[in-house]
Amino acid sequence: xxxxxxxxxxxxxxxxxxxxxxxxxxxxxxxxxxxxxxxxxxxxxxxxxxxxxxxxxxxxxxxxxxxxxxxxxxxxxxxxxxxxxxxxxxxxxxxxxxxxxxxxxxxxxxxxxxxxxxxxxxxxxxxxxxxxxxxxxxxxxxxxxxxxxxxxxxxxxxxxxxxxxxxxxxxxxxxxxxxxxxxxxxxxxxxxxxxxxxxxxxxxxxxxxxxxxxxxxxxxxxxxxxxxxxxxxxxxxxxxxxxxxxxxxxxxxxxxxxxxxxxxxxxxxxxxxxxxxxxxxxxxxxxxxxxxxxxxxxxxxxxxxxxxxxxxxxxxxxxxxxxxxxxxxxxxxxxxxxxxxxxxxxxxxxxxxxxxxxxxxxxxxxxxxxxxxxxxxxxxxxxxxxxxxxxxxxxxxxxxxxxxxxxxxxxxxxxxxxxxxxxxxxxxxxxxxxxx
Numbered sequence: 001x002x003x004x005x006x007x008x009x010x011x012x013x014x015x016x017x018x019x020x021x022x023x024x025x026x027x028x029x030x031x032x033x034x035x036x037x038x039x040x041x042x043x044x045x046x047x048x049x050x051x052x053x054x055x056x057x058x059x060x061x062x063x064x065x066x067x068x069x070x071x072x073x074x075x076x077x078x079x080x081x082x083x084x085x086x087x088x089x090x091x092x093x094x095x096x097x098x099x100x101x102x103x104x105x106x107x108x109x110x111x112x113x114x115x116x117x118x119x120x121x122x123x124x125x126x127x128x129x130x131x132x133x134x135x136x137x138x139x140x141x142x143x144x145x146x147x148x149x150x151x152x153x154x155x156x157x158x159x160x161x162x163x164x165x166x167x168x169x170x171x172x173x174x175x176x177x178x179x180x181x182x183x184x185x186x187x188x189x190x191x192x193x194x195x196x197x198x199x200x201x202x203x204x205x206x207x208x209x210x211x212x213x214x215x216x217x218x219x220x221x222x223x224x225x226x227x228x229x230x231x232x233x234x235x236x237x238x239x240x241x242x243x244x245x246x247x248x249x250x251x252x253x254x255x256x257x258x259x260x261x262x263x264x265x266x267x268x269x270x271x272x273x274x275x276x277x278x279x280x281x282x283x284x285x286x287x288x289x290x291x292x293x294x295x296x297x298x299x300x301x302x303x304x305x306x307x308x309x310x311x312x313x314x315x316x317x318x319x320x321x322x323x324x325x326x327x328x329x330x331x332x333x334x335x336x337x338x339x340x341x342x343x344x345x346x347x348x349x350x351x352x353x354x355x356x357x358x359x360x361x362x363x364x365x366x367x368x369x370x371x372x373x374x375x376x377x378x379x380x381x382x383x384x385x386x387x388x389x390x391x392x393x394x395x396x397x398x399x400x401x402x403x404x405x406x407x408x409x410x411x412x413x414x415x416x417x418x419x420x421x422x423x424x425x426x427x428x429x430x431x432x433x434x435x436x
Contacts, residue, residue: 020196030055035062048122065111082123116330121410140165147335184401188216213399222249248274272296285317301351325360359411390418
């Protein structure tokens with residue numbers, strides 16, 4: 001019997017603020033960070049790796065919450081845990097003292113994501129398969145057993161969820177073959193459009209994106225409307241009018257301000273406006289969507305749980321669902337959001353603007369196409385070209401598409417050298433002045 005013998009949690013931070021990578025109207029100086037979890041077992045060839053994403057200060061809180069969340073796994077039988085990941089999830093979620101600190105939101109929910117991401121990674125490694133493959137080989141009943149359907153029965157019952165998945169099951173292999181034939185799952189790049197970049201750097205990176213085959217690019221907006229007009233004009237000069245141009249305000253506007261600002265930028269024909277207001281404001285998003293159509297409204301990277309997404313769908317508040325692999329409570333909760341999005345015919349375009357998120361969401365998007373949505377219509381997943389070198393199985397993007405991962409696991413493992421160097425505050429990159 002293989003058991004979990006220990007849990008290691010690391011506060012890993014990368015000084016991205018020095019280069020303005022990740023800068024936007026709300027978050028001007030983020031240091032991409034991960035509360036990184038390692039589940040050790042008594043099998044020296046088997047461990048599980050997971051994380052949640054933050055942008056610097058407070059990452060230590062997420063790390064400590066993950067440490068406390070994972071303690072109950074020590075001594076548990078690995079086969080039992082990975083054999084019923086729904087039960088493992090429910091067991092962790094039943095800790096009422098930790099739940100009180102949320103419930104299902106904030107730091108404790110980020111911690112749940114980190115720990116369960118590590119358990120799903122452990123399961124896929126034990127199975128010898130990349131996570132997306134393990135998921136698409138599960139039966140509809142197995143997937144629904146793993147999904148968190150609590151508080152959703154008014155829009156999605158267990159029977160409906162099984163029926164949605166069963167409908168797509170006979171043709172799963174066809175869609176895997178289609179993805180391989182087309183070179184992978186389509187993605188867009190945000191790497192050119194961070195708000196802190198100069199116009200010269202913006203123009204250069206946009207041209208590089210076009211040359212690399214991207215047909216979708218995203219720019220940050222929201223600090224100054226005239227700056228936004230100038231930058232979007234540059235973007236259209238470089239990418240042309242046939243490519244899709246998305247814009248992202250990162251929650252910086254009130255509802256009336258959002259409508260007015262988007263109207264000013266409408267001449268550039270944005271495909272969507274992302275996070276135009278508070279991520280919790282369901283009716284605000286609905287009002288913005290009605291006012292700015294045909295420009296789409298996208299949100300979800302700060303969607304705290306599946307119940308918020310349920311309300312967004314019910315209210316007709318969004319055109320694109322941007323779930324986050326490290327904010328929702330791992331695959332268990334993400335499954336529920338994918339299924340509701342299918343019910344309401346809303347494309348899921350996952351957020352991946354953070355360290356390691358691209359590595360995770362590639363698995364989720366492939367699974368969605370193969371087993372849930374069955375279509376690429378209106379679907380494109382974010383890619384940012386930052387920090388992949390710190391992962392042992394980094395995502396590979398060619399021609400504007402994520403190639404299908406082939407190595408076992410959730411692609412979440414970091415190099416030990418990177419963890420040691422960037423652990424805060426004593427890693428070598430932090431004990432020295434990172435700006436030097």
